[in-house]
Amino acid sequence: MRRVYLDNNASTPVLPEVLEAMRPYYAEHFGNASSIHHHGQETRAAVERARESVAKLLGCRPAEVVFTSGGTEADNLAIFGVLNQGLLHPGDHVVSSTIEHHAVLNSCKQLQERGVEVTYVPVDGRCLINPDDVRRALRSNTKLVTIMMANNETGVLQPVDEIGRICADADVFFHTDAVQAASKVPIRVKEIGCDLLSISGHKLHAPQGVGALYVRKGTILEPLFYGGSHERSRRAGTENVPGIVGLGKAAELAMKAFEHGEDGEMAAQRDRLQSAVLGSVESAGVNGDGVPRVPNTTNIYFDYIEGEALVIALDLKGLAVSTGAACSSGAIEPSHVLTAMGLRADRARASLRFSLGKQNTAEDVDFATQLVPASVERLRELSPLYNKAAVST
Amino acid sequence: MSSAKTIAVAMSGGVDSSTVAAMLRAEGYNVVGLTMQLWNQRRLAGRAGMPETVTGRCCSLDDVYDARRVAETIGIPYYVVNHEDRFERDVVRPFVQEYLSGRTPIPCSLCNNHLKFDQLLTVARQIGADAVATGHYARVEFDDSRGRWLLKRPTDRSKDQTYFLFGLTQEQLSRTLFPLGGMNKPDVRELARKHGLALAEKPDSQEICFVPGGDYKNFLDAYLAEQGDSLPETAGELVTTDGRVIGEHGGIHNFTVGQRKGLGVATGSPLYVLQIKGDTRQVVVGDAENLYSQTLLTRRINLISVDDLGEPTRVSVKIRHRHEPAAATIEKTGADEILVTFDQPQRAITPGQAAVFYDGEIVVGGGWIS
Numbered sequence: 001m002r003r004v005y006l007d008n009n010a011s012t013p014v015l016p017e018v019l020e021a022m023r024p025y026y027a028e029h030f031g032n033a034s035s036i037h038h039h040g041q042e043t044r045a046a047v048e049r050a051r052e053s054v055a056k057l058l059g060c061r062p063a064e065v066v067f068t069s070g071g072t073e074a075d076n077l078a079i080f081g082v083l084n085q086g087l088l089h090p091g092d093h094v095v096s097s098t099i100e101h102h103a104v105l106n107s108c109k110q111l112q113e114r115g116v117e118v119t120y121v122p123v124d125g126r127c128l129i130n131p132d133d134v135r136r137a138l139r140s141n142t143k144l145v146t147i148m149m150a151n152n153e154t155g156v157l158q159p160v161d162e163i164g165r166i167c168a169d170a171d172v173f174f175h176t177d178a179v180q181a182a183s184k185v186p187i188r189v190k191e192i193g194c195d196l197l198s199i200s201g202h203k204l205h206a207p208q209g210v211g212a213l214y215v216r217k218g219t220i221l222e223p224l225f226y227g228g229s230h231e232r233s234r235r236a237g238t239e240n241v242p243g244i245v246g247l248g249k250a251a252e253l254a255m256k257a258f259e260h261g262e263d264g265e266m267a268a269q270r271d272r273l274q275s276a277v278l279g280s281v282e283s284a285g286v287n288g289d290g291v292p293r294v295p296n297t298t299n300i301y302f303d304y305i306e307g308e309a310l311v312i313a314l315d316l317k318g319l320a321v322s323t324g325a326a327c328s329s330g331a332i333e334p335s336h337v338l339t340a341m342g343l344r345a346d347r348a349r350a351s352l353r354f355s356l357g358k359q360n361t362a363e364d365v366d367f368a369t370q371l372v373p374a375s376v377e378r379l380r381e382l383s384p385l386y387n388k389a390a391v392s393t
Numbered sequence: 394m395s396s397a398k399t400i401a402v403a404m405s406g407g408v409d410s411s412t413v414a415a416m417l418r419a420e421g422y423n424v425v426g427l428t429m430q431l432w433n434q435r436r437l438a439g440r441a442g443m444p445e446t447v448t449g450r451c452c453s454l455d456d457v458y459d460a461r462r463v464a465e466t467i468g469i470p471y472y473v474v475n476h477e478d479r480f481e482r483d484v485v486r487p488f489v490q491e492y493l494s495g496r497t498p499i500p501c502s503l504c505n506n507h508l509k510f511d512q513l514l515t516v517a518r519q520i521g522a523d524a525v526a527t528g529h530y531a532r533v534e535f536d537d538s539r540g541r542w543l544l545k546r547p548t549d550r551s552k553d554q555t556y557f558l559f560g561l562t563q564e565q566l567s568r569t570l571f572p573l574g575g576m577n578k579p580d581v582r583e584l585a586r587k588h589g590l591a592l593a594e595k596p597d598s599q600e601i602c603f604v605p606g607g608d609y610k611n612f613l614d615a616y617l618a619e620q621g622d623s624l625p626e627t628a629g630e631l632v633t634t635d636g637r638v639i640g641e642h643g644g645i646h647n648f649t650v651g652q653r654k655g656l657g658v659a660t661g662s663p664l665y666v667l668q669i670k671g672d673t674r675q676v677v678v679g680d681a682e683n684l685y686s687q688t689l690l691t692r693r694i695n696l697i698s699v700d701d702l703g704e705p706t707r708v709s710v711k712i713r714h715r716h717e718p719a720a721a722t723i724e725k726t727g728a729d730e731i732l733v734t735f736d737q738p739q740r741a742i743t744p745g746q747a748a749v750f751y752d753g754e755i756v757v758g759g760g761w762i763s
Contacts, residue, residue, distance in 0.1 A: 309519040312472050316425065316520055329457045331430035331475035379519050 003318045004364045008203075008357035009152050009180060009297060010322060014246065015205040015358060021249035022207070025242040033239045034228065043241045050248025057251040058197065058214050059188035066213045066231045067244050071179040071200030072103040073224070074213040075146075077235065078175040078196040079107045081221030082144050083116070087173075090115025093142040095172075097121045097129055097158075098340035099151050102325075104177055105336075108146070121147070127156040127288040127341050135166045144173045149197075150181035153337040153353055154288030155297025157185065164193030173219070179203055179211075183254035184263065184294040195219050201243060205358055206250035210243030257358070267295035269365050270356055274298045276369035281376050287338060287351055296356040299338075301347050304386035305379040308332045310352060313375050319368055322353050399423040400570065401517035402526045403509055404463065404471070406456030408595050409528030411463040412581050413572045415588035417526060418467045425522055426464040426471035428457055429513060431480035431504070432603040440615040443605070459592050466589060476512050483507035485603065489613055492646040493625060495669035496745025499557070499714070500601055506560040514568055524568045529554045532574030533566050536698075542566035544697050544756040549577040556714050559749045559759030560695045613646060629674030631656065634667065634683060642676050645669050651684055651741025669744075685738035691731045691748045691760030698757045702731065708750040708757055710735065712742055718751050731760055 005013075014022075025046060031039025033047050051062040058065070068074045082088055088111075096108050098120045108118045121133040129147060138145075145167050149160050160176050167174035175196035178187060183204035189197055196219065201210035215221060215234065227236030257263065278284055283303040302310065307323030311332075314321060324332040338348040354368065380386040402414040404426045418424045434453055437443050457473060464471030484503045491498035509527065517525045530552035532545040542563050546553050561569070573581055578597075585593035600607040617624050627644035642648070642656070652666045656678060665684050668677040689712070696702065702725045709718035710733050720736040733748055742762060749759035 306516075306519070308474055309516055312425075312474075312516075313520045315472075316470060327430075327475075328454055329428075329430050330461070330473040331477075333475065378521075382515065382518050 001318050002367065003320070004360075004367045005320045006354045006356060006360065006364065006368055007320045007322045008360075009155075009353065009355035011202045011208065012205045012357045013359055014207050015250065015253060017253060018206055018246045018249045022242040022246040025245050029241075033241060034230065043239075046245050046248075047239050047241060050244045050251075053248040053251040053255075054199075054212050057182065057187065057254055058199070059190060060214050061217065063232070064189075064214055064217055066215055066234045067239060067247070068211045068213055068235055069209055069240070070211040071101070071177070071198050071203070072211075074179075074198035074200070074211045075101070075103040075175075075177055076107055077213050077221060077224050078198060078215075079104070079111070079144070079146060080224060081234070082173055082175075082196075083111065083114070084222035085220055086222075088116060088143045091141065092116050093139045094118045095121060095134060095137045095142060095145040095147070097123065097147050099123050099127065099129075099153075099337045100146070100148055101152055101177055101179065104146055104148070123340055125342050126291045127151055127154040127337065128291050129158050129163075131159050131162040131166060134163050138166070138170050138172065142170065142172050144175065146175040146177070148180070149176045149178040149187070149192075150184065150294045151288070151337060152180045153335055154299045154341075155180070155293040155355070156288040157181065157292040157294060160192045160194065164191075168193050180297075181294060183250065183257070184266075184296055186258055189214050189216070201247040201250065204247075204250050204254060206246040207243050210240055210247045212247065262358070263295045266356055266358075269360070269362065270295055270298055270354075273354060273356075273365045273368055274300065276365075277372050280369075280373040284376070287341065287343065297353065298355075299351055299353045301343070301351040302376045302379075303347060303350055304383045305350050305376060307350050307352055310375060310379055313379065314371060317371055317375065319371050321368075322355075323351060324349065397421055397423050398524070399425065399522045400524050400526050401425045401427050401513070401520070401522035402469075403513055403528075404428050404460040405528070406459035406463075406592070407528065407598060408582060408585050408590075408592055409530075409573055411460065411528075411590050411592060412585045412588070413526050413528045414463060414469060415467045415590060416572050416584065417570075418469055419588070424467075424469045425517075425520065426460060426469050427513065427516065428460050428471075428473045429480075429508060430457075430473050430475045430477060431508065432477060432485070434603075434605070437612070437615040437619060440618055443611055443615040459595070463590055463592065466591070474513075474516055476508055479512055480504070480508055480603075485616070489616055491745050492609065492613055493627060493671075495645040495648075495671035495674075497649045497743050498745045499747060500603075501557045502560055502747055505557055510561055510565045510569060514565060517568075524570055526570035526572055528573055529558065529571050530573055530578075531555045531558055531571045533569055533571055535567075539698065541698060541700075545574070546751070546754040546756070547571075547574045547576075552578055555751075555756050556711055556747065556749050559697070559747060559756055561697065562695070563697075566697070610647060627674060629676065632675050632677055634677060634679045639678070645671065645674055645676060648676050650743040665741075684740050686742055687735050687738045689733045689739075689742045689748060690726070690763050691733060692729055692763045694729055694731055694758060694760040696758035698752065698755050701725075706750075706752075706757070708752055711749045711751065712739060712762065713746050721750075723750055723757075 029042045031043045033043040051065045054065045055062040112118050119137040150157050174194045176194045177198045179200040182199040195216045197214040199212050202208040287299040311323050324335045327333050334348040400417050400422045404410045484500050488498045488500045530547040536543050582593050604612045630638045631640040631642050632638050648666045664678040667679045667683050705722050705724035710721045711718045722734045723731050726732045744762050746762050747759050748762050750757040
């Protein structure tokens with residue numbers, strides 16, 4: 001059966017060039033990057049080359065890049081690094097948003113349990129945060145603002161530049177989770193004005209299990225765990241050299257792709273997918289329409305259906321997309337992001353996320369544009385709600 | 394996907410449904426494994442007398458893990474579908490309400506009617522499956538002479554689950570498979586071993602799946618507290634059959650008809666709960682012989698083997714899951730009401746339970762005891 005994967009915001013395949021770059025670092029160049037001998041020097045050099053590539057992707061200095069095990073660790077290091085450094089005390093205040101990834105949301109919840117107050121700024125119906133809301137949320141004891149750069153479910157880009165200026169004016173730490181933005185839109189940390197920025201390898205065609213945190217020079221973080229003095233004592237533990245090399249290579253490829261305008265091509269494919277689907281399905285629309293989005297994502301609601309059933313039906317026909325958030329059992333719960341946008345519960349449950357990756361072809365998009373309308377129609381035929389609505393109109 | 398029929402198997406993570414999936418797969422069907430997420434066991438943990446860590450059976454991560462492993466072993470796609478909202482609305486709330494009204498509910502029948510053979514059948518159709526198969530011990534077959542789908546007792550009478558399935562409609566039965574209906578449990582375990590399923594020795598589950606440890610009283614307290622409701626006043630008087638007050642009790646939901654222990658009164662002869670009066674919150678107690686009655690009234694009827702009941706009909710009737718069907722005559726006494734008259738008086742007929750009518754091995758239908 002032909003299988004098409006349009007769930008790249010969940011994870012991306014490692015690109016062939018990335019895998020090739022990583023390959024020697026398993027068996028051939030296996031040394032511990034902290035060792036003083038030849039084998040160690042070899043891997044140390046590879047790690048530092050990768051750091052330079054990631055620094056270029058983010059527009060920062062190599063020394064400002066800390067490699068982690070992924071986006072979740074990067075977010076945790078950013079938030080608890082500031083907290084544990086003694087800069088954040090019970091009674092202090094943190095600003096976040098209602099649409100963050102759980103890595104940030106649950107970290108904030110943990111802060112609350114430790115006596116820190118957290119304000120979650122809302123989004124509007126298009127999934128956009130108003131910077132003025134962030135400004136208004138600031139208090140004299142606000143120590144940290146953590147707001148994502150691009151939302152994972154809608155792809156909507158948040159006004160992080162403006163939020164960065166607000167934080168700079170107020171002298172508040174600003175962390176942004178850029179896991180869904182990195183390699184999709186150019187990132188210049190200086191323009192954003194953030195102190196901390198998280199990325200994840202497997203969202204940009206590097207492997208799972210590697211990520212990075214940009215830490216602005218002069219920002220002192222308390223490490224999450226204790227051990228050797230790796231990563232300038234900010235992240236103990238022997239480096240995941242193959243993963244780091246993969247992340248470096250993926251960052252390098254992402255920069256080249258920007259130079260070649262591939263982000264624009266991806267946006268065109270996404271727009272084609274979106275308009276083809278909307279053109280052949282009634283009572284459907286885009287969540288996060290009319291605002292800047294990353295080029296690979298579109299989130300579409302199909303009224304009168306259960307997104308869960310549609311995802312299963314499509315998977316059985318060979319198309320992988322997603323809906324909502326999987327809970328620990330694997331069952332789907334309505335997306336907190338769509339709910340925060342003010343969608344009715346039934347529309348939130350009727351929404352699907354399509355996210356493209358570099359490996360996707362125009363034929364993949366064709367496959368989806370043919371399969372999705374037919375599957376939606378089938379589900380609607382079985383929907384008592386839809387038939388009732390059809391009768392009443 | 395090939396042109397073979399597609400069957401959705403309701404997988405609980407137990408031996409029975411896992412074996413069904415393996416059997417159908419071996420027979421060449423396109424099999425899709427589905428587990429219904431019905432209740433979050435952690436939800437009430439630590440509340441009002443509930444244990445901090447809950448080891449209840451329903452939808453536990455362990456069961457989902459087991460089901461997923463089986464799906465992987467036999468090579469079928471597998472999905473967990475979320476029906477928590479419907480389960481709470483159609484099973485949990487009525488369960489709580491029944492207890493508070495002095496009846497003894499059976500949530501499994503409600504779950505079968507509203508979830509497994511309704512929601513799950515819908516999901517199955519939506520994803521392109523022709524039928525749903527489950528690990529229930531029962532048989533379903535089409536009878537040409539009657540032109541109806543029949544529900545029949547299984548070969549392994551000790552595992553008979555037809556009592557919980559009396560609410561199935563013709564439409565539901567027409568799209569349902571019970572592949573274990575002709576098998577004995579030991580054979581099922583043997584088959585599970587043969588298919589290489591790691592859970593072949595997993596013990597059977599018995600208790601109500603969402604009530605950990607079977608302690609429904611704690612569950613009621615915890616659920617009501619979570620809903621922001623306190624337990625309504627259910628305490629009242631213990632009275633004898635002639636209306637004499639002989640004591641007080643802590644709440645009608647603590648009692649079930651036929652119960653002997655825990656009445657908290659000492660008399661010469663053992664006393665049994667004969668009746669629970671929801672409106673006056675009185676619990677009527679009396680001697681063992683008063684527990685027997687010859688008739689019962691059922692409402693919310695579902696008939697399977699016949700379209701309607703004409704003349705009074707001779708059947709055998711089962712009034713609880715572990716009850717040997719007893720000879721009786723059933724007759725229609727209202728649009729949705731059937732009177733059951735037993736040949737011999739039956740012990741502890743309990744409102745809230747189902748009365749299921751059998752003609753030999755065929756399920757005629759059933760209703761809820763009122």
